[in-house]
Amino acid sequence: MQREVTFAGFGGQGIMTAGKLLALAGMAEGKEVCWIPSYGPEMRGGTAYCTVVVADRLIGSPIVNDPENVFAFNRPSLDKFAPRVRTGGLLLINSSLIDVRSPRQDISQVLVPCNDLANQLKNGRSINIVGLGAFVARSGMVSLEAQRSVLHKEFGKKKGDVLTATLEVFEAGVRAAQGDKEAVRG
Amino acid sequence: MPKKLMKGNEAIGEAAIVAGAQAYFCYPITPQTEIAEYLAKRMPEVGGVFVQAESELAASQMIFGAAAAGARVFTTSSSPGISLMGEAMSYITAAELPAVFINIIRCGPGLGGILPSQGDYLQAVKGAGHGDYKLLVLAPSTIQEAVDLTIEAFRLADKYLNPVMLIGDGLIGQMMEPVDFESCVKPPRLDCSAWATTGCAGREPHIVKTLFLDPNVLEERNRRLKAKYERMAREEIRFETYGCDPPPDLLFAAYGTTARVVRTAVDRLREEGASVGLFRPISVFPFPDDALRQVAHQPQVHNVLVVEMSMGQMLEDVQSALQGRRPLHFYGRGGGNVPAPEELIDEAKKLLGNGHGGKK
Numbered sequence: 001m002q003r004e005v006t007f008a009g010f011g012g013q014g015i016m017t018a019g020k021l022l023a024l025a026g027m028a029e030g031k032e033v034c035w036i037p038s039y040g041p042e043m044r045g046g047t048a049y050c051t052v053v054v055a056d057r058l059i060g061s062p063i064v065n066d067p068e069n070v071f072a073f074n075r076p077s078l079d080k081f082a083p084r085v086r087t088g089g090l091l092l093i094n095s096s097l098i099d100v101r102s103p104r105q106d107i108s109q110v111l112v113p114c115n116d117l118a119n120q121l122k123n124g125r126s127i128n129i130v131g132l133g134a135f136v137a138r139s140g141m142v143s144l145e146a147q148r149s150v151l152h153k154e155f156g157k158k159k160g161d162v163l164t165a166t167l168e169v170f171e172a173g174v175r176a177a178q179g180d181k182e183a184v185r186g
Numbered sequence: 187m188p189k190k191l192m193k194g195n196e197a198i199g200e201a202a203i204v205a206g207a208q209a210y211f212c213y214p215i216t217p218q219t220e221i222a223e224y225l226a227k228r229m230p231e232v233g234g235v236f237v238q239a240e241s242e243l244a245a246s247q248m249i250f251g252a253a254a255a256g257a258r259v260f261t262t263s264s265s266p267g268i269s270l271m272g273e274a275m276s277y278i279t280a281a282e283l284p285a286v287f288i289n290i291i292r293c294g295p296g297l298g299g300i301l302p303s304q305g306d307y308l309q310a311v312k313g314a315g316h317g318d319y320k321l322l323v324l325a326p327s328t329i330q331e332a333v334d335l336t337i338e339a340f341r342l343a344d345k346y347l348n349p350v351m352l353i354g355d356g357l358i359g360q361m362m363e364p365v366d367f368e369s370c371v372k373p374p375r376l377d378c379s380a381w382a383t384t385g386c387a388g389r390e391p392h393i394v395k396t397l398f399l400d401p402n403v404l405e406e407r408n409r410r411l412k413a414k415y416e417r418m419a420r421e422e423i424r425f426e427t428y429g430c431d432p433p434p435d436l437l438f439a440a441y442g443t444t445a446r447v448v449r450t451a452v453d454r455l456r457e458e459g460a461s462v463g464l465f466r467p468i469s470v471f472p473f474p475d476d477a478l479r480q481v482a483h484q485p486q487v488h489n490v491l492v493v494e495m496s497m498g499q500m501l502e503d504v505q506s507a508l509q510g511r512r513p514l515h516f517y518g519r520g521g522g523n524v525p526a527p528e529e530l531i532d533e534a535k536k537l538l539g540n541g542h543g544g545k546k
Binding site for chain 1: 189191217299300301356357360361362363364443446447448449450451453522524526527528
């Protein structure tokens with residue numbers, strides 16, 4: 001059993017971090033994991049994406065051209081990656097910044113207004129964590145418990161109430177994906 | 187210590203620390219600069235030396251100097267930088283000193299690009315510099331293997347008093363995977379008291395040099411190097427087979443990240459009933475020719491397909507190992523493109539013919 005997701009957006013949205021946190025949750029569950037960044041010539045603020053593979057046996061190809069899941073955090077990412085989602089797969093769209101859906105009928109699409117949810121909680125930087133919450137809740141690629149415990153571990157050491165704020169936006173993402181009418185359209 | 191999720195470059199840096207490296211000289215170049223970044227912090231913490239040199243030429247000559255003084259020493263670079271270090275590699279080999287060079291390969295030729303490639307295979311196994319010498323060359327395909335082989339590289343450099351090179355394509359440097367340092371064993375400190383230039387107060391001077399104008403003296407050294415490489419071929423062969431028992435109809439040969447892509451292709455083809463397997467060299471010099479022959483020359487094996495992120499380099503070693511006794515095919519990608527499993531499945535199906543080798 002192998003599952004994959006590509007998180008894609010622009011530099012500064014925390015795409016790479018979201019992927020790393022997901023990989024850590026996979027590890028916490030005792031799975032094999034691999035995190036593959038887009039690395040290439042990019043300018044500051046340019047596109048950024050990473051792919052995370054979680055499997056119950058040794059991971060072969062780190063390159064996945066037709067990922068089971070894609071989370072597009074901005075429009076160029078939607079245009080680039082929506083066509084690649086495997087048939088029957090899942091496409092999550094950051095509807096705060098993307099006002100269209102993919103024309104594809106053979107995949108599920110979920111709209112998550114990541115920026116709006118993060119801004120409502122006065123934590124505008126954490127749109128990646130909103131997205132992570134929505135993705136984990138919707139895909140079940142790792143368990144919510146494993147992901148929460150990773151957040152505790154990674155953010156628990158930070159000053160102030162970073163952990164509380166992080167968990168708050170994470171749960172907002174989880175609720176959004178679980179069908180909160182306010183949060184999810186489509 | 188539980189497993190840690192680490193980027194290949196950082197894991198390689200930490201592996202060198204675990205191996206007891208005392209000095210690191212470098213010049214930054216993508217896609218391996220995180221090794222230098224990581225060691226800029228870590229080397230001083232363990233009482234080691236970190237120097238960012240003014241060029242790769244300088245860094246590699248610093249390696250020569252530190253090795254002559256008996257330090258456990260290494261450098262890392264990427265393709266164009268490694269070319270500049272070829273001269274020092276030749277000198278260090280001539281002086282019979284231990285050192286480790288790590289090449290996180292980017293695509294070329296020239297400045298090329300920064301994406302993954304395996305285009306420096308021939309440079310590594312034939313020697314980047316002048317003269318009659320070889321490096322022992324290891325090629326990991328996972329981050330854990332990169333860690334284990336980095337540590338092993340230091341042990342082997344001491345064992346042979348010869349530079350050892352680790353080659354990884356850019357993905358080995360950039361990916362993150364869980365790594366375990368717990369089972370890693372630090373190689374024992376080399377006794378270099380008989381030759382190291384550590385200050386000659388109270389003893390005869392030690393001289394480390396590479397100029398030997400007497401032909402017989404130099405030939406004797408050439409023979410000694412040859413004997414080393416023959417010993418490596420007896421003692422340091424490493425490889426892995428996958429799906430080769432029973433023998434496959436089509437045998438893939440690939441190393442590094444490419445071998446992982448092949449592995450996925452092999453799994454999917456076998457699910458469809460096709461008879462395919464993989465031979466993965468881990469030591470690429472010495473090359474596991476005997477082992478490859480033993481697999482490929484079984485009567486059930488009809489075709490061999492070499493896959494590389496180059497236009498055909500390891501292909502030459504496979505060709506020489508197989509001695510023309512099996513049809514040999516090649517599939518390569520360049521420019522930083524990594525082959526996808528689907529491409530390899532298509533290539534394999536052409537060779538497997540209409541269900542030939544499959545269960546039907």
